[in-house]
Amino acid sequence: MRQVSKLLVAISFTASMWSNGAVAAPRPATDVTVTDRPNDAGTGLIVKWTLSPDDEESAGANRVVVYQIFRQVNGKPSEEPVAKLNAGNNEYSDSNCQSDAHYQYEVVAVAEDGETSAIATHAERIRPVVQWFDSSRTWVAVIVIFVCAAVIICTELAKHGWSTYVRPIAGLTAIDEAVGRATEMGRPMLFVPGIMDLDEIETVAGLTILSHVGEKAAVYDTPVEVPTARSLVMTAAREALEGAYLAAGRTEGFDEDRVYYVTDEQFGYVAAVCGWMSREKPAACFYLGKFFAESLVLAETGNACGAIQLAGTAESAQLPFFVAACDYTLIGEELFAASAYLSGEPQQLGTLKGQDVGKVLAVVLLVCGSLLATGAMISGRDSLAGRAHDYLMVHVLNKGVGG
Amino acid sequence: MRNVVPLVIAFVAGVTMMLALFVPVLQPLQERASVWFIILAAIAFLIGGTNLLLHHARKIAQQEAGWGFSAVTLVSFFITVFVGLAKWGVPPSDAYPNHPWSGNYITEGAPLWWLYQYIIDPVTSTMFALLSFYVASAAYRAFRAKNTEAMILLGTAFIVLLGRCSAGTFLTSWVPESLEALTFPGATAVIMAVFTTAGQRAIMIGISLGVAAISLRIILGLDRSYLGADE
Structure with missing residues (x-):
């Protein structure tokens, strides 16, 4: 009887061990390979492996649920895994490498109950390679070089007397009208250089126009109020406006207190500016820079004040609001062309001609893309047109084939 | 200099x-x-x-x-x-219970959190809500059919507005599926995918080239107006 009970205990113990999965570990991943990640500064490696045979539903208690990736740097192993990937994944991209170190990776399959497989690794330690050129951006580089070269060549040609006619831009010719109106009415003007910081090119574009507006205002002795939403913009706007007054020979007319910081808070800024507009009733309002939801609130308040309004932004979502509420709107590229247009300097106007060469390239790409897409639809993806279309999409435009 | x-x-x-x-x-x-x-x-x-x-x-x-x-x-x-x-009213963190300033200044329930939650947030939302009235007044002016372009704009806006609400779907629900583009939602989809996208892409291409040109002007020092006067 005692023998039987011992046997029963042994059987139940074995059964419990079996049910906990402690008896058999999952089978390991195999064929671990490590390759250098392309187009980086030697900061990445890609680890690939063949999934464990137990990485499937039918594996029962041994079913792999996670792969743990351990890393050795110059022979020194990591205590904690550098990554844990769910079952079914057979690739890990390590972005935290250094180009002067050697790496070895170990892949460990972990079963549901925590049982781990044998370690799978690769033969040789590997060192990331520094690439000096991102080959995935070759065509972007070609286009950038083409556009930059066109701009520089046109600038040089303009310097040497090449004709640089630029079509009249209604919004910019209206600056004189706006300043004149404010002068006649004896009211101030408002200039809003957007609500973003100096790292936005639209803000810089707005400030270049401010200096031209400031010069006109200095000549007519009309005050310009410049509330800013960023401290750096306030500093730069003061410099630009002071320079404008100096250029106009009216330094005594410059009042730096009219260029001031309000707040970084979007709607706090709007409340302050709209309040000022309601009290002071400016005769002219300029909104030139980067704007978001506040664009319409500002423009509608200016409209209610009866001000002549000029706006410009590259935010395509805000353009309809400005078009609806302002007298003149600089749409997209016109904002960036404004300083060149207003300066009237041949070399600056030359850059606009270079821009036009870029537009020709864009049109050529659009036409080619449309023809190739149509050809691919008619003759199939495997045809010459289909392959050319795919190349254009994937390599030139860096888009998916379907895009 | x-x-x-x-x-x-x-x-x-x-x-x-x-x-x-x-x-x-x-x-x-x-x-x-x-x-x-x-x-x-x-x-x-x-x-x-x-x-x-x-x-x-x-x-x-x-x-x-x-x-x-x-x-x-x-x-x-x-x-x-x-x-x-001063981290006024902020309880010390669990890690350093003896240090009165060790808590996070935006801890829920602290006065600064309260200021944001019950003053700044509602005031900001109020300002944002005003936008709806401004949209209405701007739309009223923009959609006045004073010339051909304004009439086209008005017609397009009418279709898109109806296409985006359930009334538009209801009004053209009798149109057969094969003529879906003639329903308000269908026409809206065509307007947004073809005309609006084409217009926006044209603007985006212009903006990209404009950014490249002004960047070059600034990098090469051709445009210095943003720096103020060179004394």
């Missing part, structure tokens, strides 16, 4: 950032430049804060129009700065 240094900085930084797009080794410099900008902006905030105080103090002293708002601004500013810096 004082503009030479900023011009050199603009040239070096501009060329480096442009190259960093294509040379992976330079990409850390790009990230570092962003960090430098954040540090600069943080330092500049001191200038902004000082300017805010002086500007509103002057308005109060001279009793300019709206000086009462300046008084409210200054009082709010000092209260927020005091409550935030």
Whole structure:
């Protein structure tokens, strides 16, 4: 009887061990390979492996649920895994490498109950390679070089007397009208250089126009109020406006207190500016820079004040609001062309001609893309047109084939 | 002469950032430049804060129009700065229970959190909500059928507005599926996918080229108007 009970205990113990999965570990991943990640500064490696045979539903208690990736740097192993990937994944991209170190990776399959497989690794330690050129951006580089070269060549040609006619831009010719109106009415003007910081090119574009507006205002002795939403913009706007007054020979007319910081808070800024507009009733309002939801609130308040309004932004979502509420709107590229247009300097106007060469390239790409897409639809993806279309999409435009 | 240094900085930084797009080794410099900008902006905030105080103090002293708002601004500013810096009402963190300032200043229930939750957030939302009235008044003016273009705009807006609400779906529900493009939702989809997208892409191409041109003007020092006068 005692023998039987011992046997029963042994059987139940074995059964419990079996049910906990402690008896058999999952089978390991195999064929671990490590390759250098392309187009980086030697900061990445890609680890690939063949999934464990137990990485499937039918594996029962041994079913792999996670792969743990351990890393050795110059022979020194990591205590904690550098990554844990769910079952079914057979690739890990390590972005935290250094180009002067050697790496070895170990892949460990972990079963549901925590049982781990044998370690799978690769033969040789590997060192990331520094690439000096991102080959995935070759065509972007070609286009950038083409556009930059066109701009520089046109600038040089303009310097040497090449004709640089630029079509009249209604919004910019209206600056004189706006300043004149404010002068006649004896009211101030408002200039809003957007609500973003100096790292936005639209803000810089707005400030270049401010200096031209400031010069006109200095000549007519009309005050310009410049509330800013960023401290750096306030500093730069003061410099630009002071320079404008100096250029106009009216330094005594410059009042730096009219260029001031309000707040970084979007709607706090709007409340302050709209309040000022309601009290002071400016005769002219300029909104030139980067704007978001506040664009319409500002423009509608200016409209209610009866001000002549000029706006410009590259935010395509805000353009309809400005078009609806302002007298003149600089749409997209016109904002960036404004300083060149207003300066009237041949070399600056030359850059606009270079821009036009870029537009020709864009049109050529659009036409080619449309023809190739149509050809691919008619003759199939495997045809010459289909392959050319795919190349254009994937390599030139860096888009998916379907895009 | 004082503009030479900023011009050199603009040239070096501009060329480096442009190259960093294509040379992976330079990409850390790009990230570092962003960090430098954040540090600069943080330092500049001191200038902004000082300017805010002086500007509103002057308005109060001279009793300019709206000086009462300046008084409210200054009082709010000092209260927020005091409550935030002193971590007033913030309980110590669990890790350092004996250090009264070890808690997170935006801990839920703390006065600074309360200021944001019950004053700044509602006030900001109120300002944002005003937008709906401004949209209505701007739309009224924009959609007045005073010429052919305005009539086309009005017609298109009418279709899109109806296409985006359930009334549009209901009104054209009798149209067979094969003629879906003639329903309000179908026509809206066509207008948004074809006409609007085409227009927006044209603007985007122009903007991209404009950005390239103005960047080159600034990098090459052709456009210096943003720097002020060169004394």
